[in-house]
Structures are given as structure tokens and as C-alpha cells.
Amino acid sequence: MPVQYELSGDVAIITFDNPPLNVFGQAMRAGLLAALEQAEADRPARLILTGKGRAFVAGADAREFDGPPLAPQLNDVLARLVALPFPTLAAIHGAALGGGLEIALSCRFRIASPSATLGLPEVTLGLVPGAGGTQRLPRLIGLAAALDLVGQGRSVPAPEAARLGIIDLIADDPLAAAQGIDDQTLRRAIPADYRPAPAADDAAVAAAHAQAHKRAPGQTSPHLAIDLVAAAATQPLDSTLARERQTFIDLRGSDQARALRHIFFAERAALSQGKAWPAPVQDIRSAVVVGGGNMGAAIAYAFLSAGLSVTVVETGDEARSRAEANVGKLIAQGLHRGALTEAKAGALRDRLSFVTGYADLPPADLAIEAAFEDMEVKRGIFAALQDALPETTILATNTSYLDVNVLAQGIRNPGRFLGLHFFAPAHVMKLLEIVRGDLTSGETLGAAFGLARQVKKMPVLAGVCDGFIGNRILSRYRQAADVLLIEGALPAEVDAAMRGFGMAMGPYEAQDMSGLDIAYANRRRQNLRNRSDKRYVPIADHLVERLHRLGRKTAAGWYDYTEDGKPLPSEEVTLCILAASQEAGIARQPFAAEAIAQRLLLAMIAEAVDILAEGIAATPRDIDLVLVHGYGFPRWRGGLMHHADRLTPAQVLHDIAHLATTDPLSWPVPPLLHRLVAEGRTFDTLNQTGDKA
Structure with a gap:
């Protein structure tokens, strides 16, 4: 009873x-x-x-x-x-x-x-x-x-x-x-x-x-x-x-209650997903973090907070000093917030060490790199790590975009290699994309899900592609926003429309926060300027190359910034946008906030449908968790795919097909969307066990 x-x-x-x-x-x-x-x-x-x-x-x-x-x-x-x-x-x-x-x-x-x-x-x-x-x-x-x-x-x-x-x-x-x-x-x-x-x-x-x-x-x-x-x-x-x-x-x-329940159950499913893989014999107790910049320091702090012993590796004495300062600042912030007592802060410091180079690394259960997004740099790091650490050490990359399978090439026992994509700031953001390479073993995945539990992250399993789940959708989101700019919108209008929808930040204020140079490097790596399969909008590249506007760190990005950090619309950026429209022969038109939000959401949904069809994400609810926990999508809307079901797949198909009539390069219609509509199904039906896209 x-x-x-x-x-x-x-x-x-x-x-x-x-x-x-x-x-x-x-x-x-x-x-x-x-x-x-x-x-x-x-x-x-x-x-x-x-x-x-x-x-x-x-x-x-x-x-x-x-x-x-x-x-x-x-x-x-x-x-x-x-x-x-x-x-x-x-x-x-x-x-x-x-x-x-x-x-x-x-x-x-x-x-x-x-x-x-x-x-x-x-x-x-x-x-x-x-x-x-x-x-x-x-x-x-x-x-x-x-x-x-x-x-x-x-x-x-x-x-x-x-x-x-x-x-x-x-x-x-x-x-x-x-x-x-x-x-x-x-x-x-x-x-x-x-x-x-x-x-x-x-x-x-x-x-x-x-x-x-x-x-x-x-x-x-x-x-x-x-x-x-x-x-x-x-x-x-x-x-x-x-x-x-x-x-x-x-x-x-109510719609909000249904959406929040959807996320609640999606989180429960994600947290239990690790049961599908062999349980680790013991928790990960020690880690090496290569790179002590903002991301590496935050990963190190997250590991320390979970009770791990951490060694941070840097390339030289000056970089090592910066890494020590970066981690020290996070510990000081924890003390200031009351999240740490002096005793706990002391315990964190006792489990933390810094080294220059790879010669004196202690044995570790896990090693993760948080270096610059460069394939050869990262492959060099893993060559050094596998020579310095035991064959049993799990090797992980924190890459945001690069091919995990290519990074695994040359690693002895590649079953121990995978992606662990933390989100900045890594000690705060809850999302962890666990990127499964072609050769990643089940034991390694089980250990990764165990690590997510240790560091209190929301784990989502992702396949290998450029940007995995979240950043691939983000790239499409930004590209669609840039198209709006060249067709008639301005950055402040786009940002206000997405905040009005419920996003934590609009795409341009978020890009100013992270730095325009990061997105610029990714566009160059993808060679968007010379590709024929995607519509290229030059405005963002012009801001970096011609105007040297890199975001908040230079007090000038999509916005101008006052001394106290307040963003203001930039006349220089507006002139750049107007010139790009004129050079492209586009007659600019105004966009209502609702139309802006609709366009950008449709772009994200379309990319997400392709991600499902390719098996990069296992279920629509995984995409919902990525967007909610990693990208500021409003939790009370249930995530991107739950929102798509509220719109209905039939309406999404109709709207994308309409946009494709005038801009087919930006709006290819996903075949999976056609199939769901023809079968009268929702995206939620793909969340059911065993039902594959």
C-alpha cells in the first residue's frame, strides 16, 4: 500500500x-x-x-x-x-x-x-x-x-x-x-x-x-x-x-506549464541516459587541463569544486602565471559570493597544481584540452598527452566546432577519446555536450556521463559534425540574422525581437560578449565567403576586417560601448549595413519584431530538423536541453523543438517553403519535416524509445 x-x-x-x-x-x-x-x-x-x-x-x-x-x-x-x-x-x-x-x-x-x-x-x-x-x-x-x-x-x-x-x-x-x-x-x-x-x-x-x-x-x-x-x-x-x-x-x-513539464521530464531522461553505457568502476578523481585561459580555468574550477585533483598545463612561465591568476580569481569570486568558505577554498587550492610543459605530469584519470580552435595545435597537445600519461587516461577535447574524428587520428587506443564541450563560463553553465566519435568506446561514454553527474552538468550526447548540436544551430541563427540585416533590419531591432520572444540575449549583443573575432575565425575556417551552397552576407566580416570592431573587449562591436559598458547603437555599423545592402542591390524593407523572431526561429528549427535526420542529436528533447541550458532559450517555452510542435510541423513547413520561394539558398526544406507532415506526426513522436528520425 x-x-x-x-x-x-x-x-x-x-x-x-x-x-x-x-x-x-x-x-x-x-x-x-x-x-x-x-x-x-x-x-x-x-x-x-x-x-x-x-x-x-x-x-x-x-x-x-x-x-x-x-x-x-x-x-x-x-x-x-x-x-x-x-x-x-x-x-x-x-x-x-x-x-x-x-x-x-x-x-x-x-x-x-x-x-x-x-x-x-x-x-x-x-x-x-x-x-x-x-x-x-x-x-x-x-x-x-x-x-x-x-x-x-x-x-x-x-x-x-x-x-x-x-x-x-x-x-x-x-x-x-x-x-x-x-x-x-x-x-x-x-x-x-x-x-x-x-x-x-x-x-x-x-x-x-x-x-x-x-x-x-x-x-x-x-x-x-x-x-x-x-x-x-x-x-x-x-x-x-x-x-x-x-x-x-x-x-x-497552460502552454507554459506544459512546456516546463516537458523540460523537467527531458532533464530526467538526460540524467538517466548514462545507464545505457557501462558504469565506471570508480568516479574520475584526477584531471589534467591543458590551457589556463578563461575556458580552461573555469573547467579546472568546476573539476575542483566536484572534488577532483587538477593539474593545469601551460606552454610557458608567463602563460602559467596567467593561468594561476585566472583560477585564483574564480576561487576569490566563490569566496565573495559565499559559495566557498575559507576552509573549502583552501581545500581547492590543495588539490590544484600548475606545470609548464608535459614532462612532469602526474597520472590522471582524465585529460582535457581547452586550447585555441586550431586543428594542428590540438593534435599536437594530444600527441604530447598520450606520451606523458598512462594508456588508461581518458583524453577529451573541448572543441566547439572541430572534427572529433580527425582529432582522434594518431591516438593510441582511440576508444578513450571523445569531446567534452563545456559552455562558457564552464563553472556556471549547466550544459555539457558529450561528443561521441566513431571510435569512442561505451566505457568512455559511461565515464563521461559519470563525470557530468560529478560536476552537476546536464549531459547531452552529440554526434560529430561542424558545431555539434548547439553551435551548428547557433551558426544558422546568426546567418539568418545577418540576412535580416542586409534586407532591412538593424542589430538593435533583431536583439530586441529575440529578447521579446524570451531569449536571454539577442544574437548581436551575445556576439559582442563573446567577441566578433571568434565567429570571424569560424567563418574563415568554413570558407563561407567562397561557398556556393550558403548565402554569404559580408557585414560581420567587414566589421572585423575593415573597422576592427571585436566586441566589448574593444568597446566596439555591433554596438558602441560607453566607459561603464553600456551598449549604444553605432552609426558606423549602421552605415556599414546600409552600404552592404546597396552593394548587393537590395531594396531595404522594415521588419516587425514578430517577423524577425519568426524568421530566426524557423532557421533554428530547420537546422535542428537536419541535425535529427543526420543522427547528430538522438531526440528532439536533446535539442531542447541544448538550447535551454546552453543558449538562453526560454525554459518556459519548452525548448526549440517543443516550440516547433506548438507552431505545428505543418505550419513550420508552410512558412519555410514560402521563404524558399524567394531565397532557396537560405531555406532548403528539410526532408524529415516533409515526412512528419505527410504522416501527421509531431516532433515529440521522435522522443519515443526506438523511434528514429
């Missing part, structure tokens, strides 16, 4: 038993209601609710949200719990999240283990708490603290929960503590429903809305949740509980 009821003397215990995390679905709700009815009949001296296994209750079963609500509803069950005439206690270990915390908030007394985690993360799924969380929590901890937790969907460890007042006691054995606590303490415990309403705090409400706009721009559920918490201070509890429940029901079927 998923819910067990036991009466021992005058103590009744309800145990949630739905492994592995006691996720709460209809059967659990019905079981809890039946147990409460039995407790009402037994009238114990106290009733304790606890969880079996790894958690108290880790939340609701999100799979139910795609269907109609199923009785009994948790809010109705909890109303029965609140009304019980005898003391009720929650004995919490592991996770008490979402509905799990709402169950605990409905009890009179809460005890948690030191390692427990508590929170109301519903807004991260496009929802609001639906069983009293927005009303009971502020009655326990005040409006400002509740707004912070509910509005961000933030979870807190037990010590912080105790400080805030969410729990009443921390104990190593919460169930034993709940059985042993004295009757007088329980008599003084007042259920949240009978506590005074929190004091109104308009400033805290405004701050919470501002934080939600910053952290989740375009998403609606955080603001609805904040308004519900604020209502706890001014409106009767019965009416706000009903309003909360209705808001939850209204949001369940």
Missing part, C-alpha cells in the same frame, strides 16, 4: 511508501484520506506523518497534470488533516517539496533531519502551490520570507528552514523525536490555519515581482504565486485557499 496506517498504543503513524521518492499521486491522496478517517475513529493522543525510504514526500506526480484533476484533491484531504482534534506532527527526512511540504504545513508540529530539504518549487513547473502553501507558509514565517521561497520556487536545507520557522525542531531521527516530544510542547503548537494573518508588506511584494521579472522573464506563474502570498495578509483564509486552488487548476493545462 502506498500509504500505511499503524496504531501503537495511543500513537498513530501514517507512513508514505511510494518508492523511490514518495511522489504523491491519486492513490497516495486516497490512501492519506483513508488513513485520516481511521485516525478520526481511533482518536490517538498524537498522529505522526512520515515517509519511508529516501524522502518524506518529494512532490506531486507531474504526469497527472496532463489530464483532468482526480479526486480526492490534496487541498480537501489537508482540510481534514488540519481539522483533527488531536496533535499532528510531520517527521521529515529527505525531501519535503511541493505537496510534501504542504502536508507538513498542515500539521501542528514539524521535525526534520539535518539533511532534509524543504520547499515549494511549483513555479518552476509553471504552477502555483495548490494545497495551501501560499497561505500557510506566510502565517508561519512572515510575508517577506514566504514571498522569497514561493516566488522563486526555492528549496532550503533544514537549518535554514528552522531559522525561518518552517520547522520546529531538527533531530537525527525525526520519527523517534516525534514519538518522544512532550505533550505540553504539542499543546502549545498552533496550526498555521489558526495563526494570525501575516502583516502586509508592499515593499517585499514589489521586490518579489522584480526578482521574478529578472529570474524568469516572460513567465506568469511566479507573479500569480506572489499575488497569492500577498493576499494572505489582507483576505480571509477560506477565500484565498479557494483562489489558490483555482489558480493551480487554471495553470495546469
Whole structure:
């Protein structure tokens, strides 16, 4: 039974038993209601609710949200719990999240283990708490603290929960503590429903809305949740509980909630994907990082933070000093943010070393290069690494574009070679593209997925092509944006349109951030200027070659930059764009923001469809994860391919075919798209096990 009821003397215990995390679905709700009815009949001296296994209750079963609500509803069950005439206690270990915390908030007394985690993360799924969380929590901890937790969907460890007042006691054995606590303490415990309403705090409400706009721009559920918490201070509890429940029901079927659930399940699938490969005998414990520039230093810091010992290799003493400074700066930033204590920073430094050249390398489980994107430079690094390290060392490239199979040539035991494409800044960005070469072994892939778990990255398996998944789509995105420039748009218009869609940054402000020289080097490597299979737009090359504008680092890129880093439209760039249009004989036309966003999204979707057809990405949801975690695609839109399904494949095909009539070089129609439309299928059907593009 998923819910067990036991009466021992005058103590009744309800145990949630739905492994592995006691996720709460209809059967659990019905079981809890039946147990409460039995407790009402037994009238114990106290009733304790606890969880079996790894958690108290880790939340609701999100799979139910795609269907109609199923009785009994948790809010109705909890109303029965609140009304019980005898003391009720929650004995919490592991996770008490979402509905799990709402169950605990409905009890009179809460005890948690030191390692427990508590929170109301519903807004991260496009929802609001639906069983009293927005009303009971502020009655326990005040409006400002509740707004912070509910509005961000933030979870807190037990010590912080105790400080805030969410729990009443921390104990190593919460169930034993709940059985042993004295009757007088329980008599003084007042259920949240009978506590005074929190004091109104308009400033805290405004701050919470501002934080939600910053952290989740375009998403609606955080603001609805904040308004519900604020209502706890001014409106009767019965009416706000009903309003909360209705808001939850209204949001369940919303586009944003469906999109966020899609990403949630895609992430779970990605994190379990490593099970397809042989599990490593042990975690990777030591690593060599070749190159201590910004990327290499960030990779080294990510490894150190995961407990690895790290050796950073540089080519000379001056470069080595810069590498030491780069990693040292990241450790200092960690201390400043509070992410590191002095003791932890010292432990990181103890596991970190720097060397010049390859003569004195210690044995390592993994070696990864983070050098300049040059094939011969990287092949030289791997020749040196395989001579300096054991044959068992996994060798990895962090290349963003280069052919992993060519890099593997000449490596002894090439099964140990693969791409590990981190995203800048590598210690912050969650995405890790694991690039499988033709000869990469299953054991190496298993170790790579294990490493992703160690460093808390979101792993996506990619095949070998120019740019893999993410950067290949990025290149198409930028090329389509450049076509818009020569046809009539300006950089600020393009960037504003994509921010309006929900992207973290537009393509031109993002390129200014990374540097125009990087994209320029990639275009030269691909020889775009002389190719006949792609439409070449010269504007970006003119900015680098003629105007020497490289982005923020030169205070001039697609934008001009003030001394304090504020971007301003550049007259010089505008004149360059107008001249390019004139030289090409193009009569410029204005573009509405919606038309700009549509054009660029269609370009990304078209490239992604080809990536699926070629097997570079295994599933559409892998592409969604890459775009969300690596490129600032709005999470609440579910990723690129989920968004394509919302548009419908038939509409995407129609729009691309229309563009192809005037610009066939830029808009070849993907054959896979034709096939899906002909079969009446969605992209999501390609996510099903065994269904290959």
C-alpha cells in the first residue's frame, strides 16, 4: 500500500511508501484520506506523518497534470488533516517539496533531519502551490520570507528552514523525536490555519515581482504565486485557499506549464541516459587541463569544486602565471559570493597544481584540452598527452566546432577519446555536450556521463559534425540574422525581437560578449565567403576586417560601448549595413519584431530538423536541453523543438517553403519535416524509445 496506517498504543503513524521518492499521486491522496478517517475513529493522543525510504514526500506526480484533476484533491484531504482534534506532527527526512511540504504545513508540529530539504518549487513547473502553501507558509514565517521561497520556487536545507520557522525542531531521527516530544510542547503548537494573518508588506511584494521579472522573464506563474502570498495578509483564509486552488487548476493545462513539464521530464531522461553505457568502476578523481585561459580555468574550477585533483598545463612561465591568476580569481569570486568558505577554498587550492610543459605530469584519470580552435595545435597537445600519461587516461577535447574524428587520428587506443564541450563560463553553465566519435568506446561514454553527474552538468550526447548540436544551430541563427540585416533590419531591432520572444540575449549583443573575432575565425575556417551552397552576407566580416570592431573587449562591436559598458547603437555599423545592402542591390524593407523572431526561429528549427535526420542529436528533447541550458532559450517555452510542435510541423513547413520561394539558398526544406507532415506526426513522436528520425 502506498500509504500505511499503524496504531501503537495511543500513537498513530501514517507512513508514505511510494518508492523511490514518495511522489504523491491519486492513490497516495486516497490512501492519506483513508488513513485520516481511521485516525478520526481511533482518536490517538498524537498522529505522526512520515515517509519511508529516501524522502518524506518529494512532490506531486507531474504526469497527472496532463489530464483532468482526480479526486480526492490534496487541498480537501489537508482540510481534514488540519481539522483533527488531536496533535499532528510531520517527521521529515529527505525531501519535503511541493505537496510534501504542504502536508507538513498542515500539521501542528514539524521535525526534520539535518539533511532534509524543504520547499515549494511549483513555479518552476509553471504552477502555483495548490494545497495551501501560499497561505500557510506566510502565517508561519512572515510575508517577506514566504514571498522569497514561493516566488522563486526555492528549496532550503533544514537549518535554514528552522531559522525561518518552517520547522520546529531538527533531530537525527525525526520519527523517534516525534514519538518522544512532550505533550505540553504539542499543546502549545498552533496550526498555521489558526495563526494570525501575516502583516502586509508592499515593499517585499514589489521586490518579489522584480526578482521574478529578472529570474524568469516572460513567465506568469511566479507573479500569480506572489499575488497569492500577498493576499494572505489582507483576505480571509477560506477565500484565498479557494483562489489558490483555482489558480493551480487554471495553470495546469497552460502552454507554459506544459512546456516546463516537458523540460523537467527531458532533464530526467538526460540524467538517466548514462545507464545505457557501462558504469565506471570508480568516479574520475584526477584531471589534467591543458590551457589556463578563461575556458580552461573555469573547467579546472568546476573539476575542483566536484572534488577532483587538477593539474593545469601551460606552454610557458608567463602563460602559467596567467593561468594561476585566472583560477585564483574564480576561487576569490566563490569566496565573495559565499559559495566557498575559507576552509573549502583552501581545500581547492590543495588539490590544484600548475606545470609548464608535459614532462612532469602526474597520472590522471582524465585529460582535457581547452586550447585555441586550431586543428594542428590540438593534435599536437594530444600527441604530447598520450606520451606523458598512462594508456588508461581518458583524453577529451573541448572543441566547439572541430572534427572529433580527425582529432582522434594518431591516438593510441582511440576508444578513450571523445569531446567534452563545456559552455562558457564552464563553472556556471549547466550544459555539457558529450561528443561521441566513431571510435569512442561505451566505457568512455559511461565515464563521461559519470563525470557530468560529478560536476552537476546536464549531459547531452552529440554526434560529430561542424558545431555539434548547439553551435551548428547557433551558426544558422546568426546567418539568418545577418540576412535580416542586409534586407532591412538593424542589430538593435533583431536583439530586441529575440529578447521579446524570451531569449536571454539577442544574437548581436551575445556576439559582442563573446567577441566578433571568434565567429570571424569560424567563418574563415568554413570558407563561407567562397561557398556556393550558403548565402554569404559580408557585414560581420567587414566589421572585423575593415573597422576592427571585436566586441566589448574593444568597446566596439555591433554596438558602441560607453566607459561603464553600456551598449549604444553605432552609426558606423549602421552605415556599414546600409552600404552592404546597396552593394548587393537590395531594396531595404522594415521588419516587425514578430517577423524577425519568426524568421530566426524557423532557421533554428530547420537546422535542428537536419541535425535529427543526420543522427547528430538522438531526440528532439536533446535539442531542447541544448538550447535551454546552453543558449538562453526560454525554459518556459519548452525548448526549440517543443516550440516547433506548438507552431505545428505543418505550419513550420508552410512558412519555410514560402521563404524558399524567394531565397532557396537560405531555406532548403528539410526532408524529415516533409515526412512528419505527410504522416501527421509531431516532433515529440521522435522522443519515443526506438523511434528514429
